[in-house]
Amino acid sequence: MSPLRRKVLRDLRRLWAQVLAIALVLAAGVATLILGNGAYSSLYETRARYYDDYRFADIFADVTRAPRALLGDIREIDNVLAAEARIVKLALLDMPAMVEPGTMLMVSLPEKGGRGLNLLHLRQGRLPDPQSAREVVVSEGFAAAHRLRPGAPLTVLMNGQRRDLLVTGITLSPEFIYALGPGEMMPDPRRFGIAWLPRPALEAAFDLEGAFSNVVLKLAPGASVDRTIEALDRLTAPYGGAGAVARKDQISHAFLDAELKQLSAMVKVLPPIFLLVAAMLVNITLSRLITLEREQIGLLKAIGYSSRAIAQHYVEFVLAIAALGIVIGISAGVWLGVGLAQLYARFFSFPFLIFTRDPQIYGLAAAVTVAAAVAGALLAVRVAVALPPAVAMSPPAPADYRARMGAFRRLFALRQTGVMVTRHLFRWPLRTASGTFGVAMAVAILVASLWSFGSINHMIDVTFTRAERHDALVAFGAPEPARALFAARQMPGVLAAEPFRAVAARISHRALSRKLSIMGKPETPTLSRVLAPDLRPMAMPEAGLILSEALAEALAVRPGDRVTVEFLEGARRTVTLPVSGLSLGYVGLGAAMEITALNRVMGEGALISGVALQIDETGQEAFYVAAKTTPKTGFVAVTALTVARFKETLAENITVMITVYVGLAAIISVGVVYNFARIALSEQGRELASLRVLGFTRGEVSGILFGELATVVLAAQPVGWLFGYVIAFGMVQAFSSDLYRVPFVIGPEVYVTASLIVCVAALASAWAIRGRINNLDMVEVLKTRE
Numbered sequence: 001m002s003p004l005r006r007k008v009l010r011d012l013r014r015l016w017a018q019v020l021a022i023a024l025v026l027a028a029g030v031a032t033l034i035l036g037n038g039a040y041s042s043l044y045e046t047r048a049r050y051y052d053d054y055r056f057a058d059i060f061a062d063v064t065r066a067p068r069a070l071l072g073d074i075r076e077i078d079n080v081l082a083a084e085a086r087i088v089k090l091a092l093l094d095m096p097a098m099v100e101p102g103t104m105l106m107v108s109l110p111e112k113g114g115r116g117l118n119l120l121h122l123r124q125g126r127l128p129d130p131q132s133a134r135e136v137v138v139s140e141g142f143a144a145a146h147r148l149r150p151g152a153p154l155t156v157l158m159n160g161q162r163r164d165l166l167v168t169g170i171t172l173s174p175e176f177i178y179a180l181g182p183g184e185m186m187p188d189p190r191r192f193g194i195a196w197l198p199r200p201a202l203e204a205a206f207d208l209e210g211a212f213s214n215v216v217l218k219l220a221p222g223a224s225v226d227r228t229i230e231a232l233d234r235l236t237a238p239y240g241g242a243g244a245v246a247r248k249d250q251i252s253h254a255f256l257d258a259e260l261k262q263l264s265a266m267v268k269v270l271p272p273i274f275l276l277v278a279a280m281l282v283n284i285t286l287s288r289l290i291t292l293e294r295e296q297i298g299l300l301k302a303i304g305y306s307s308r309a310i311a312q313h314y315v316e317f318v319l320a321i322a323a324l325g326i327v328i329g330i331s332a333g334v335w336l337g338v339g340l341a342q343l344y345a346r347f348f349s350f351p352f353l354i355f356t357r358d359p360q361i362y363g364l365a366a367a368v369t370v371a372a373a374v375a376g377a378l379l380a381v382r383v384a385v386a387l388p389p390a391v392a393m394s395p396p397a398p399a400d401y402r403a404r405m406g407a408f409r410r411l412f413a414l415r416q417t418g419v420m421v422t423r424h425l426f427r428w429p430l431r432t433a434s435g436t437f438g439v440a441m442a443v444a445i446l447v448a449s450l451w452s453f454g455s456i457n458h459m460i461d462v463t464f465t466r467a468e469r470h471d472a473l474v475a476f477g478a479p480e481p482a483r484a485l486f487a488a489r490q491m492p493g494v495l496a497a498e499p500f501r502a503v504a505a506r507i508s509h510r511a512l513s514r515k516l517s518i519m520g521k522p523e524t525p526t527l528s529r530v531l532a533p534d535l536r537p538m539a540m541p542e543a544g545l546i547l548s549e550a551l552a553e554a555l556a557v558r559p560g561d562r563v564t565v566e567f568l569e570g571a572r573r574t575v576t577l578p579v580s581g582l583s584l585g586y587v588g589l590g591a592a593m594e595i596t597a598l599n600r601v602m603g604e605g606a607l608i609s610g611v612a613l614q615i616d617e618t619g620q621e622a623f624y625v626a627a628k629t630t631p632k633t634g635f636v637a638v639t640a641l642t643v644a645r646f647k648e649t650l651a652e653n654i655t656v657m658i659t660v661y662v663g664l665a666a667i668i669s670v671g672v673v674y675n676f677a678r679i680a681l682s683e684q685g686r687e688l689a690s691l692r693v694l695g696f697t698r699g700e701v702s703g704i705l706f707g708e709l710a711t712v713v714l715a716a717q718p719v720g721w722l723f724g725y726v727i728a729f730g731m732v733q734a735f736s737s738d739l740y741r742v743p744f745v746i747g748p749e750v751y752v753t754a755s756l757i758v759c760v761a762a763l764a765s766a767w768a769i770r771g772r773i774n775n776l777d778m779v780e781v782l783k784t785r786e
Contacts, residue, residue, distance in 0.1 A: 475633075505517070
């Protein structure tokens with residue numbers, strides 16, 4: 001081994017604490033890069049393979065009742081490779097251990113011998129006997145929530161009639177990777193499940209002999225989805241077609257896409273922060289090392305070592321640190337990636353989910369890390385190789401503080417210790433700025449993650465306290481006359497009832513359009529209100545629509561503009577309506593109008609789709625029993641259970657996320673503060689030892705060094721708040737979609753919590769340095785020439 005290689009090993013051993021601190025920051029960047037890219041690739045490739053192997057459909061369409069003969073015409077549409085007509089209907093659950101009503105989506109199985117689309121992955125048991133009217137297979141999440149096994153009984157109310165079924169198998173489907181029940185914001189497998197059973201059983205239950213209520217299509221590669229949807233809508237319109245949707249708008253697929261979008265945003269934000277901070281730490285540490293080794297560099301050049309050999313020596317020192325960071329980062333990234341894959345496996349219903357170990361990802365992480373480390377070292381190395389031997393062997397000229405410190409000292413009336421702290425910070429302004437920036441990035445990471453708590457609480461408050469103030473929402477299987485409202489008011493435990501009408505429609509403005517449900521509400525709703533952007537309740541206008549801000553943005557409209565509304569139900573009229581106002585909404589795209597006006601423009605009588613109810617707590621159980629046995633009930637959404645599930649799911653996911661982010665921010669804080677303190681201690685060792693000789697206590701001497709650290713950490717706080725605000729705002733914009741919009745709410749507690757965590761990490765670093773100050777060998781230090 002050459003002498004310079006031995007020197008690299010010696011320097012690594014001597015500076016092991018600083019080396020480890022830098023390596024951990026690099027490792028955090030590597031880990032987030034591997035975690036983000038690996039999780040993205042895993043989720044994307046698993047979904048693609050699952051869709052392909054199990055023939056996931058490209059287009060989905062619901063109809064009221066269409067003859068099976070229509071399927072032949074659908075298959076004749078250009079570029080349609082396969083089409084399957086199904087019966088898909090909602091049923092009510094009647095589980096012995098569950099008082100409140102649940103919902104079961106009943107889906108017909110392909111006929112015997114037909115391969116079909118959206119194939120099932122059987123986990124346990126067997127498929128139902130095609131001739132049986134009782135046998136079903138159920139979704140795995142639902143079965144796990146109720147501890148069902150093959151052979152277990154299952155009772156449902158289909159079309160108002162009680163049916164006792166027998167579970168023969170447990171299965172998964174690519175159509176329900178993210179199984180969201182009607183009226184829910186998060187999957188709740190306890191209250192919503194999917195059951196597949198032979199077609200004849202559903203035909204008899206829902207009076208659909210020789211007919212279907214749902215059709216799915218598989219298209220040829222490269223086929224135009226929009227043109228196919230237009231052709232399909234023309235065929236299904238006479239049979240109550242509510243407008244077909246492409247795969248990208250299918251609810252399960254859309255939520256998966258949103259998750260991929262978030263992972264992509266994480267990869268773009270976090271790794272660059274860590275690598276930038278690590279590059280600055282490398283530069284600071286190497287610059288100080290070269291300053292301390294000026295005489296050695298001069299001697300090496302004097303005895304014949306070239307500038308290239310010396311530069312290579314210091315680059316090898318940096319590469320050793322990078323290699324350590326890469327090894328730690330890859331190990332941590334794989335470990336975190338496996339944990340994230342397990343989290344996805346619980347949240348999304350995949351038959352398989354393997355964390356991708358693509359060598360390209362590891363190669364990219366290693367290359368980017370090495371590039372960042374070497375980039376941080378280049379400036380310091382350039383200074384080293386430029387030193388002539390004679391200059392290098394002489395000590396650097398002492399800094400002149402008079403010009404810098406005179407006015408500053410007079411302005412702030414600093415004590416002598418304050419002058420010592422300030423002059424050292426000003427002596428190396430770039431280093432001070434780098435340390436401040438590094439700590440600020442730790443604060444920013446925390447601000448950019450902790451804001452989600454306030455935003456989610458705000459979303460829950462607005463949605464379930466101010467807007468949707470009902471206790472339960474009962475939707476009918478089909479629109480009912482207005483007298484159904486009076487029947488609902490007579491149900492046990494009901495204190496107040498408010499009708500609503502939900503109508504599928506396509507709203508267009510110029511070349512832009514969106515398909516959604518228009519909600520008809522009373523003129524002054526109280527249980528299901530529409531809120532203005534300033535959170536004031538809005539009255540329904542006599543004519544015109546109130547659009548959510550998200551829908552108005554998607555259609556590029558403002559109040560006063562006119563939009564074209566094509567109703568996809570009833571007489572399927574097309575009308576032009578004015579936009580009367582904009583409302584606030586965080587979930588989906590919303591449009592509302594007065595219920596009487598909605599029925600009028602549709603050309604129908606006084607119909608309602610369901611009722612929002614306020615229920616006496618003492619009468620809840622009796623209400624649930626009545627709701628289960630009412631033939632007209634399509635589904636029941638219980639607000640308290642929806643909110644509880646929403647909080648529970650988010651709490652689990654956010655706890656994991658915040659734990660990771662706090663750990664990452666602590667790594668940055670410890671790495672930056674520890675390196676800054678070690679360098680300051682090496683530079684001021686002679687001064688501090690001199691003060692000890694003069695009678696200063698250990699506490700007083702430590703206070704000088706800690707004063708520098710405190711100044712850097714405190715100066716970093718407002719900078720970190722600003723960067724965190726910007727990052728959080730960018731994340732909100734990146735996460736927003738037609739599915740949901742995340743409110744951007746950052747309270748003072750976010751900044752306080754972020755700063756406290758970083759300050760605690762900084763204190764831990766300072767405590768580690770305190771031991772070195774206490775153990776200063778005054779005699780040896782005073783003998784050392786700076």
